[in-house]
Amino acid sequence: MTRYIIRRLAFALFLVVAVSSASLLLAGAVPGDFASGTLGLEGARRDRLEQARERYGLDKPLAVQYRDWVAHAVRLDFGNSLLYDRPVGDLIPERAVNTAVLALTALTLATLVGLPLGIVVGSRHGGLMPSAIRAGSVVLLSMPPLLTSLFLVFVAARTGWLPISGMRSAVAPPGGAALDVLRHLVVPAAAIALPLAAMFERLQSQAMREVVRQPYVLAAVARGASRSRVVWRDALKAALRPIAAVYGLVVGTLLSGSFAVEVITAWPGLGRLMLEALSARDVYLVAGCAGMGSIFLAVATLFSDVALAFVDPRVTE
Amino acid sequence: MLAVAALLAAACRTDTGSTSGAAGKSVSTSIVRGGEIVASVRSEPRTFNRLTARDTTTDLVSELTQAKLVRINKVTQAVEPWLAESWTLAADRRTYTIRLRQNLTFSDGHPFTADDVVFAFAAVYDEKTGSILADSLKAGGKTLTVSASDPQTVVVTFPFAFAPGVRLLENLPILPRHKLEPALKAGKLADAWGLSTPPSEVVGMGPFVLREYTPGQRLRFERNPRYWRRAPDGGPLPYLDRVTVDVIPDQNAELLRLESGQIDTMSGEVVPESYATMKRAAGEGRVQLLDLGPVLWADSFWFNLKPGAFAGDARAAWLQRDELRRAISMAVDRKAFADAVFLGAGEPVYSFVTPANKEWYWTGTPATPHDPAGAKALLASIGLTDRNGDGLMEDASGQPARFSIVTQKGRPRLERGAAVVRDELKKIGLTVDVALLDANAVIERLVSGRYEAAMYPILPTDTDPGTNPDFWFSSGSFHLWNMSQPKPATDWERRIDELMAQQIGSADYAERKRLFDEVQQILYEHQPVVYFAAQKWYVAVSSRLVNVAPALYQPLPVLWAADTIAVRPR
Numbered sequence: 001m002t003r004y005i006i007r008r009l010a011f012a013l014f015l016v017v018a019v020s021s022a023s024l025l026l027a028g029a030v031p032g033d034f035a036s037g038t039l040g041l042e043g044a045r046r047d048r049l050e051q052a053r054e055r056y057g058l059d060k061p062l063a064v065q066y067r068d069w070v071a072h073a074v075r076l077d078f079g080n081s082l083l084y085d086r087p088v089g090d091l092i093p094e095r096a097v098n099t100a101v102l103a104l105t106a107l108t109l110a111t112l113v114g115l116p117l118g119i120v121v122g123s124r125h126g127g128l129m130p131s132a133i134r135a136g137s138v139v140l141l142s143m144p145p146l147l148t149s150l151f152l153v154f155v156a157a158r159t160g161w162l163p164i165s166g167m168r169s170a171v172a173p174p175g176g177a178a179l180d181v182l183r184h185l186v187v188p189a190a191a192i193a194l195p196l197a198a199m200f201e202r203l204q205s206q207a208m209r210e211v212v213r214q215p216y217v218l219a220a221v222a223r224g225a226s227r228s229r230v231v232w233r234d235a236l237k238a239a240l241r242p243i244a245a246v247y248g249l250v251v252g253t254l255l256s257g258s259f260a261v262e263v264i265t266a267w268p269g270l271g272r273l274m275l276e277a278l279s280a281r282d283v284y285l286v287a288g289c290a291g292m293g294s295i296f297l298a299v300a301t302l303f304s305d306v307a308l309a310f311v312d313p314r315v316t317e
Numbered sequence: 318m319l320a321v322a323a324l325l326a327a328a329c330r331t332d333t334g335s336t337s338g339a340a341g342k343s344v345s346t347s348i349v350r351g352g353e354i355v356a357s358v359r360s361e362p363r364t365f366n367r368l369t370a371r372d373t374t375t376d377l378v379s380e381l382t383q384a385k386l387v388r389i390n391k392v393t394q395a396v397e398p399w400l401a402e403s404w405t406l407a408a409d410r411r412t413y414t415i416r417l418r419q420n421l422t423f424s425d426g427h428p429f430t431a432d433d434v435v436f437a438f439a440a441v442y443d444e445k446t447g448s449i450l451a452d453s454l455k456a457g458g459k460t461l462t463v464s465a466s467d468p469q470t471v472v473v474t475f476p477f478a479f480a481p482g483v484r485l486l487e488n489l490p491i492l493p494r495h496k497l498e499p500a501l502k503a504g505k506l507a508d509a510w511g512l513s514t515p516p517s518e519v520v521g522m523g524p525f526v527l528r529e530y531t532p533g534q535r536l537r538f539e540r541n542p543r544y545w546r547r548a549p550d551g552g553p554l555p556y557l558d559r560v561t562v563d564v565i566p567d568q569n570a571e572l573l574r575l576e577s578g579q580i581d582t583m584s585g586e587v588v589p590e591s592y593a594t595m596k597r598a599a600g601e602g603r604v605q606l607l608d609l610g611p612v613l614w615a616d617s618f619w620f621n622l623k624p625g626a627f628a629g630d631a632r633a634a635w636l637q638r639d640e641l642r643r644a645i646s647m648a649v650d651r652k653a654f655a656d657a658v659f660l661g662a663g664e665p666v667y668s669f670v671t672p673a674n675k676e677w678y679w680t681g682t683p684a685t686p687h688d689p690a691g692a693k694a695l696l697a698s699i700g701l702t703d704r705n706g707d708g709l710m711e712d713a714s715g716q717p718a719r720f721s722i723v724t725q726k727g728r729p730r731l732e733r734g735a736a737v738v739r740d741e742l743k744k745i746g747l748t749v750d751v752a753l754l755d756a757n758a759v760i761e762r763l764v765s766g767r768y769e770a771a772m773y774p775i776l777p778t779d780t781d782p783g784t785n786p787d788f789w790f791s792s793g794s795f796h797l798w799n800m801s802q803p804k805p806a807t808d809w810e811r812r813i814d815e816l817m818a819q820q821i822g823s824a825d826y827a828e829r830k831r832l833f834d835e836v837q838q839i840l841y842e843h844q845p846v847v848y849f850a851a852q853k854w855y856v857a858v859s860s861r862l863v864n865v866a867p868a869l870y871q872p873l874p875v876l877w878a879a880d881t882i883a884v885r886p887r
Contacts, residue, residue, distance in 0.1 A: 030758065031754070031757075031758040031761045031762060032754070032755065032756070032757025032758035032759070032760060032761040032762075033757060033761070034757070036757050036760040036761045036764065037756055037757040037760065038363050038364075038369070038370050038372070039370070039371070039449055039760075040371045040372070040449070040760065041759075041760050041763060041764070041773065041775070041795075042371065042449070042775075042776070042787075042795055043371055043449030044760050044764045045452070045764075045794040045801070046764060046794075046801070047447075048447050048449065049764060051447040052369075052447065052507075055447075055507055055508070083361065083363065083512075084361075084512050084513065084532060085364070085511030085512045085513045086512070086513045091532070094532075095533065150569060153569075153570055153573055154573060156577075157573040157574065157576060157577035157579075158577070160577060160578075163579065164570060164573055164574050164577065164579055165563070165565055165570050165574060165579075166534055166535070166563060166565075167534060168531075168534065170353075170355070170535060170537060170561040170563075263566050263567050264567045264569070264570050265570065266534075266563070266564065266565045266566060266567070266570060268531075268532070268533030268534050272533060272566065273533065275566070276360070276361060276533075276566075279360070279755065279756075280363075280757075281757050
């Protein structure tokens with residue numbers, strides 16, 4: 001097991017280095033840069049562009065910029081954001097925390113809703129409720145988070161019950177800052193959680209359906225054990241394995257990929273920061289965001305793999 | 318249009334009575350002081366230093382926190398004394414003696430003197446700073462000479478008799494010498510006032526002070542208690558206590574927030590796609606929808622006319638010909654263009670200067686007819702005909718008559734505009750490829766001259782052509798189709814140079830108008846830039862805003878006059 005974890009950690013490290021390096025090189029290689037965007041067409045006289053590039057260190061060849069960045073990165077200095085004029089190493093954790101809050105809330109919601117529904121649907125044969133749940137899941141699954149968030153923002157705007165965007169009010173309302181953040185969290189978290197809950201429900205119900213047909217389950221029922229006891233105690237354990245296998249992947253992609261929802265709902269997270277960095281061609285920030293995203297993915301996958309390895313030692317072979 | 322804008326401004330004030338607002342019209346004596354508005358922008362500011370960036374949010378921060386010597390009223394286009402109380406022009410018609418308002422202080426209490434004005438000019442002209450505002454503060458490419466004759470008097474000498482005169486000074490925010498002089502002396506002014514600067518360090522003489530900047534979320538401004546301007550009733554301005562500017566990257570979310578009353582105004586216009594929704598919201602009294610008429614500047618379509626740009630390319634024989642551009646102008650149905658691109662909220666235009674610019678528009682501008690047959694005949698005159706009967710044109714060498722248009726992706730009106738041009742030209746047999754790039758890449762391509770044709774919005778800072786020499790003169794860095802020419806590449810550009818040189822030197826408006834009409838006539842004949850339609854501008858603000866002076870000022874149609882905006886009491 002230790003060797004397995006070390007192997008996974010080494011791969012995680014490789015992933016982070018590869019993703020952030022590739023991001024920096026790609027962002028730097030495409031036409032246009034931070035200097036041209038800042039000056040605009042009206043101000044982008046050639047000499048002025050060169051002057052600005054020199055100031056931002058963009059006048060050097062990309063390979064040299066990359067070499068310098070790597071030299072600093074090994075000392076955990078990921079450069080200064082051109083856009084925010086602050087160290088990337090300071091900016092990323094601030095936004096990553098916001099993304100983590102959003103993603104973990106959404107994940108908890110999705111798990112609490114999706115898994116029980118999946119168990120209910122998977123353990124029953126026919127009936128109105130399973131059909132209704134299944135139909136709802138299909139609808140939610142077919143709606144990308146972009147549409148879900150637009151719909152929820154629309155509902156929030158129409159009803160006026162919840163803030164539509166941002167993470168905090170300009171002035172904390174009565175009830176305090178924590179309640180304010182919670183109110184702001186509802187729309188983006190629901191936008192992510194609803195399709196995710198639908199996915200969990202689908203996976204869980206399929207897994208459960210297969211498990212309840214297993215001879216040992218049928219035998220237990222035949223021996224007179226109550227069906228609900230068999231389902232929730234014996235079958236559930238076996239049916240959780242497929243979910244556990246994808247859980248890490250879901251967590252990783254959630255943390256690194258809630259771009260659309262963060263943009264629509266103006267949630268100041270990592271996804272939005274990445275988008276801003278890409279639009280502005282802030283190469284160091286792009287590399288930092290991509291690196292952080294891959295850290296999320298790597299860590300989540302690692303936990304998932306380790307958890308799976310404990311459940312099923314065959315995966316370490 | 319200006320009359321309409323003024324009427325609309327007045328309409329916004331209907332229930333408040335009368336005295337004097339941003340546009341100098343009558344407004345209320347019963348305006349309530351205090352309160353807060355929430356505005357929105359789509360992106361973070363690039364910096365708090367207006368000398369080094371020109372994005373909308375940086376511009377907004379500067380408008381709210383800094384002041385200038387004069388202000389151009391964006392509704393009337395008239396020059397208004399601002400930090401400068403008055404000025405006189407000497408007999409040489411080059412030297413302005415400017416008297417500053419007395420007893421003014423920056424927001425941190427430091428006294429404002431003529432030395433600050435001299436410093437601001439030194440900062441903007443500083444080579445190491447490389448300010449983007451430097452060119453807009455030059456006359457004929459030459460810097461102004463500025464000196465302080467006493468603490469309240471500044472002498473500004475132009476290199477020659479310059480017709481726009483003090484209008485030019487609107488481009489310069491008066492920055493605090495006591496805060497920024499060390500950076501200038503160290504050659505680091507370009508790095509000063511970055512986004513990590515504590516808000517308390519960003520001092521100015523504008524109506525508001527920056528109180529808080531939360532990256533990714535918002536900027537908060539509070540009223541500057543030392544703001545110098547007084548309301549018509551003698552009370553202090555600004556009326557508002559606070560302005561919060563939320564960063565909302567998504568346009569749909571921005572509109573929904575406005576509609577639901579969670580923000581009061583946006584930084585830009587209501588896009589055509591959202592007009593119907595906003596009109597409905599206005600009908601229900603949730604927002605005020607202000608119709609400002611067609612914009613001052615239509616989106617530009619032009620070819621790369623740099624000599625040698627297509628060296629070694631067989632298409633060089635026709636790509637830079639006047640006939641091609643004239644044929645395109647005739648081939649595109651401008652009404653259809655306006656309907657498709659602006660969803661009906663647009664009007665055909667034929668010139669860089671649109672009818673909205675009443676003072677300078679050449680009323681003799683011919684309306685190019687939609688004439689595909691005439692366009693084909695023109696193209697035939699430069700060797701472009703359908704030689705193989707496939708419905709598409711080929712040049713004399715048998716190569717397809719094909720070119721590409723570079724434009725910015727993510728801006729629906731530009732994407733649609735380029736698509737309409739492509740489709741219209743296909744009808745006469747020209748093949749067009751549309752290349753959608755992000756803004757940085759488009760700018761890079763245009764500045765480096767690596768493009769064939771482009772469609773892009775051009776927004777001069779002022780309606781007076783004399784203040785945009787970079788566009789008009791062949792040596793200008795913003796002479797779109799062939800930038801920074803060492804000498805005029807064509808006879809007609811040489812003639813425009815001559816006319817513009819006379820135009821900016823004449824003191825007589827009628828003479829200036831005559832000369833500029835001739836410039837527009839030459840441009841119409843040679844069509845270095847083709848214009849198809851101008852968008853009609855609608856601006857939406859919440860129903861609780863009063864004393865708004867909406868203007869056709871494309872970055873900040875409402876907040877350009879933030880000091881006189883007030884909110885209706887709840």
